[in-house]
Amino acid sequence: MERSLIIVKPDAVQRGLIGEVLRxxxxxxxxxxxxxxxxxxxxxxxxxxxxHRGKPFFQELLEFITSGPVVVGVVEGPRAIEVTRKTMGATDPAKAEPGTIRGDLALTIGQNVIHGSDSPERAAYEIGLFFRDDELVSYERAIDRWIMS
Incomplete structure (x- = not known):
């Protein structure tokens, strides 16, 4: 079972898209x-x-992600990182496929609705930044055997 961090970014929170992204x-x-x-x-x-420290867009990233509330989450499932990234779509919404979160809900790279971890190592690091171990809950849903077998 793999885990990934997701961040519903300030633009999505302000636009009332939290439920849509999580759904x-x-x-x-x-x-x-x-x-x-x-x-x-x-x-x-x-x-x-x-x-990204030292890159020209670093300050813009910091200003944007601190500009308003976000929703952070940890998703779990087989190949959770790959599945999350496919569901999010390309970083540049103009290149994201229709049907993806970014392809349907975003217009610019700077405000692209959602962040997701890009590797197992990065996921472990990011999850550790935002969650203590006691804030993560392991459980099984009755439907999991129909999805994850």
Whole structure:
């Protein structure tokens, strides 16, 4: 079973898209094992985006992700990272396929609705930034045997 961090970004929260974004991930068969509404502070944003430090867009990333509340979550399922990224669509919404979250709900790279981890190592790091172990709940749904066998 694999886990991925997701962040419903400030643009999506302000547009009232939280439920739509979470629904699409849940409908794929992923299960949420952690979920919370929060305001990311600058220190946490710098840790989360540390790999982009020194790039021209780093400050814009920090300003955007700290500009309003976000919903952070941890999804779990077989190949959760790959499934989440396919469901999100390409980073550039103009290149994202119709039917994906970004393809249907976003217009620009700067405000592209959702973040998802891109590797198991990155997922472990990101989950650790946003959740304590005791905030994650492992459980089985009755429907899981129909989705995850």
């Amino acid at each position: 699409r991930l849940e409908q794929r068969g992923l299960r949420f094992v952690g979920l919370k509404l929060m305001q990311i502070d600058r220190k946490l944003a710098e840790q989360h985006y540390a790999e």
